Amino acid sequence: MTATLIKGTVIREEILEEITKEVAEIKEKHGVVPGLVTILVGANPASMSYVTLKIKTAHRVGFTEVQDSQPNDISEADLLALIDKYNNDESINGILVQLPLPKQIDEKKVLNAIDPDKDVDGFHPVNVGRLMIGGDEVKFPPCTPAGIQEMIVRAGVETKGAEVVVVGRSNIVGKPIANMMLQKGVGANSTVTVVHTGTKNLDAHCQRADILIVAAGVPDLVKPEWIKPGACVIDVGVNRVGEKISEKTGNKIAILKGDVDFDAAKEIAGSITPVPGGVGPMTITMLMANTLKSLKFKLGMI
Ligand code: NAD
Secondary structure, X not given: OOOEEOOHHHHHHHHHHHHHHHHHHHHHHHOOOOEEEEEEEOOOHHHHHHHHHHHHHHHHOOOEEEEEEEOOOOOHHHHHXXXXXXXXXXXXXXXXXXOOOOOOOOHHHHHHHOOHHHOXXXXXXXXXXXXXXXXXXXXXXXXXXXXXXXXXXXXXXXXXXXXXXXXXXXXXXXXXXXXXXXXXXXXXXXXXEEEOOOOOOHHHHHXXXXXEEEOOOOOOOEXXXXXXXXXXXXXXXXXXXXXXXXXXXXXXXXXXXXXXXXXXXXXXXXXXXXXXXXXXXXXXXHHHHHHHHHHHHHOOOO
């Protein structure tokens, strides 16, 4: 069997088109567009390239984008005051603070200072609680898990009653996606098992999965014989395993590998996400979806 590829690059385009259309309609009817601010402290190259991509995507869908770059030696008090300013700014619907932050700043304190109704990353404890309760309580599902669920739905994979096995229990992927898949509702209603470094017989758990979601950060952790024939395999892992010269640009680029042995797994799975080009492109896409949602909440549209 050769699995169907679930391509994040294609699903991203569909969703960004939908967002662009909706932004134009809201602008026409209400005279406003979503406003997103990205606060970048210092000049970490990885953070800068991620922020650049967020800005580019925000512009593409018609948002107002504010990039607020702050020096690496900004004090915690000044950063908190900045967040307070954006919490009270009517034109801003989403606030992002790019991590990591420099040592003098308590990351937790900063993230918890963001108004939960503008926390489009979905990491504030209030939004984590809302996600846990589920249903109408949920405002901003965290972006990577939201992207994973969207991919499963758009690939037409049945989730109701499905055995979902999640490998990994991090706060940004494993725990929230497990929680989302067990809720009642579309794209969920599954029977969920979470496995991690304390789990015995990892292989036996994975072999039960109709939907296997792997977010461990270990290249090729999941072997082909762990996959149930026909299963949907979502590989969240992004592992740098070397470098190569890009054919396009001639520059050195990282060789990326997922947590699943892709070449062998695609002969067994029913559908599978590639790395790169699978879950990766979905995170910023869902950030845009959450920012639009934030404006819609404010306008009483949802
Ligand atoms: P993490 O290190 O915070 O958590 C990894 C989890 O996997 C842990 O809970 C651990 O218990 C489990 N784990 C690790 N090794 C294991 C093993 N041998 N057996 C069983 N369980 C094991 O990582 P994270 O932030 O959740 O990210 C996981 C992977 O997903 C990373 O490769 C990361 O780069 C990638 N990621 C991708 C995106 C994206 O594509 N947008 C977003 C977030 C994370």
